[in-house]
Amino acid sequence: xxxxxxxxxxxxxxxxxxxxxxxxxxxxxxxxxxxxxxxxxxxxxxxxxxxxxxxxxxxxxxxxxxxxxxxxxxxxxxxxxxxxxxxxxxxxxxxxxxxxxxxxxxxxxxxxxxxxxxxxxxxxxxxxxxxxxxxxxxxxxxxxxxxxxxxxxxxxxxxxxxxxxxxxxxxxxxxxxxxxxxxxxxxxxxxxxxxxxxxxxxxxxxxxxxxxxxxxxxxxxxxxxxxxxxxxxxxxxxxxxxxxxxxxxxxxxxxxxxxxxxxxxxxxxxxxxxxxxxxxxxxxxxxxxxxxxxxxxxxxxxxxxxxxxxxxxxxxxxxxxxxxxxxxxxxxxxxxxxxxxxxxxxxxxxxxxxxxxxxxxxxxxxxxxxxxxxxxxxxxxxxxxxxxxxxxxxxxxxxxxxxxxxxxxxxxxxxxxxxxxxxxxxxxxxxxxxxxxxxxxxxxxxxxxxxxxxxxxxxxxxxxxxxxxxxxxxxxxxxxxxxxxxxxxxxxxxxxxxxxxxxxxxxxxxxxxxxxxxxxxxxxxxxxxxxxxx
Ligand code: C2O
Ligand code: CU
Ligand code: CU
Numbered sequence: 001x002x003x004x005x006x007x008x009x010x011x012x013x014x015x016x017x018x019x020x021x022x023x024x025x026x027x028x029x030x031x032x033x034x035x036x037x038x039x040x041x042x043x044x045x046x047x048x049x050x051x052x053x054x055x056x057x058x059x060x061x062x063x064x065x066x067x068x069x070x071x072x073x074x075x076x077x078x079x080x081x082x083x084x085x086x087x088x089x090x091x092x093x094x095x096x097x098x099x100x101x102x103x104x105x106x107x108x109x110x111x112x113x114x115x116x117x118x119x120x121x122x123x124x125x126x127x128x129x130x131x132x133x134x135x136x137x138x139x140x141x142x143x144x145x146x147x148x149x150x151x152x153x154x155x156x157x158x159x160x161x162x163x164x165x166x167x168x169x170x171x172x173x174x175x176x177x178x179x180x181x182x183x184x185x186x187x188x189x190x191x192x193x194x195x196x197x198x199x200x201x202x203x204x205x206x207x208x209x210x211x212x213x214x215x216x217x218x219x220x221x222x223x224x225x226x227x228x229x230x231x232x233x234x235x236x237x238x239x240x241x242x243x244x245x246x247x248x249x250x251x252x253x254x255x256x257x258x259x260x261x262x263x264x265x266x267x268x269x270x271x272x273x274x275x276x277x278x279x280x281x282x283x284x285x286x287x288x289x290x291x292x293x294x295x296x297x298x299x300x301x302x303x304x305x306x307x308x309x310x311x312x313x314x315x316x317x318x319x320x321x322x323x324x325x326x327x328x329x330x331x332x333x334x335x336x337x338x339x340x341x342x343x344x345x346x347x348x349x350x351x352x353x354x355x356x357x358x359x360x361x362x363x364x365x366x367x368x369x370x371x372x373x374x375x376x377x378x379x380x381x382x383x384x385x386x387x388x389x390x391x392x393x394x395x396x397x398x399x400x401x402x403x404x405x406x407x408x409x410x411x412x413x414x415x416x417x418x419x420x421x422x423x424x425x426x427x428x429x430x431x432x433x434x435x436x437x438x439x440x441x442x443x444x445x446x447x448x449x450x451x452x453x454x455x456x457x458x459x460x461x462x463x464x465x466x467x468x469x470x471x472x473x474x475x476x477x478x479x480x481x482x483x484x485x486x487x488x489x490x491x492x493x494x495x496x497x498x499x500x501x502x503x504x505x506x507x508x509x510x511x512x513x514x515x516x517x518x519x520x521x522x523x524x525x526x527x528x529x530x531x532x533x534x
Pocket of ligand 1: 122124170172313436438509511513
């Protein structure tokens, strides 16, 4: 991959980027992705042209520039901001090279016989028509020269007919999503509404998006991504891996940055855009967070949290109050894993208070409607499963089906459904799978433990009544009691969600948001169908 590595002339890295312990922490200031100006603005719409291209990106003061793929050549991509009900049109343009700089596994769905660098953009969490959703087979190559079977248009339309929230856009091409997102193709998309703006929350320079990704670097500073499993699969090389966990933490494009704050309240919209890793985040001084929102928008009321889990693709909206801290104090945002602790970034209370902090943590944020279980037209029972693929590799699936198998999850238009997702995969790695549905924001009903051994013996795939529960259903965490588009489906439990499939019919998908799983068939069609009669 050397030949693709962009180096500035004469740049020699000051540290060895492949050895994280040599990289000084908290020496780079946190960049804030800039808000993109539309190319055109009308009465109730904005139009953008966004070009995906290669760029040299400086991840750290002591690194040379690293080759990334960026929207408009920047990583993370520029932020798109809009008001609710103001339409956004985006022409996504691929000006990337034809050959990928990361190892492409040609055996995966979509990667066989297709050009290496394919792109398609998905606005994660948005309620949009299927042609603008970024279906994995709607990919296109440079200049739209080659297109996937579902490609239908160049300009996507986002009506933004949903409440204020933090969405994100990222690549979703079949079989290479993990590589394209890791290469840099991800950015924020923020919707505001009048309710949110009337609440007195910290805003503008006190409203900061944080995109967290873990990454590993080669010694020359280029991005490292594994090209094979250990031990290597002898039939497929490069081969997809089961998990990828980077050795450094990158926030808004910098390795272990710091952020200078005033002694006052700030709002942080935190997104975990890592390939595999979930985090449990906390503050090093034991201070609390005040959570105000989830994936799909504001909660009914704030929730005080000491720490919270954040799995891939999940967002959390929190307020941190630095007003009790003294000038010069520092606080580290870190993770709380059982066996190891990882620093993410640092806050330095170093700026003088510009003016009195008049922002508030309101008692009530918005009326939180609850989807009613009794309104559910159908309960769908689904199982996370695994098998071996054609090359003898372990392959994770949904309901024992591959992505290319015919659609089976076909909710009726405007119907409410309960999905009960069983995760019997308790053998190591014994992880939660962050399951994501396109099109909808859903609510988590509960999680209930079941007897995995009997479940496996009976070979339940679409399980029915025969499941042996070993405990009562447990309510979702306080941090999950809002609108969600990703849910942790924990091992040994059935996770129940409720969703209203409204506004559009057509072909969407649901999948695990661990990108290595998604690219290797832990993804299924989701088809919303029109009903002709009851
Ligand atoms: Cu964030 Cu189907 O994706
Ligand atoms: Cu999505
Ligand atoms: Cu998974």
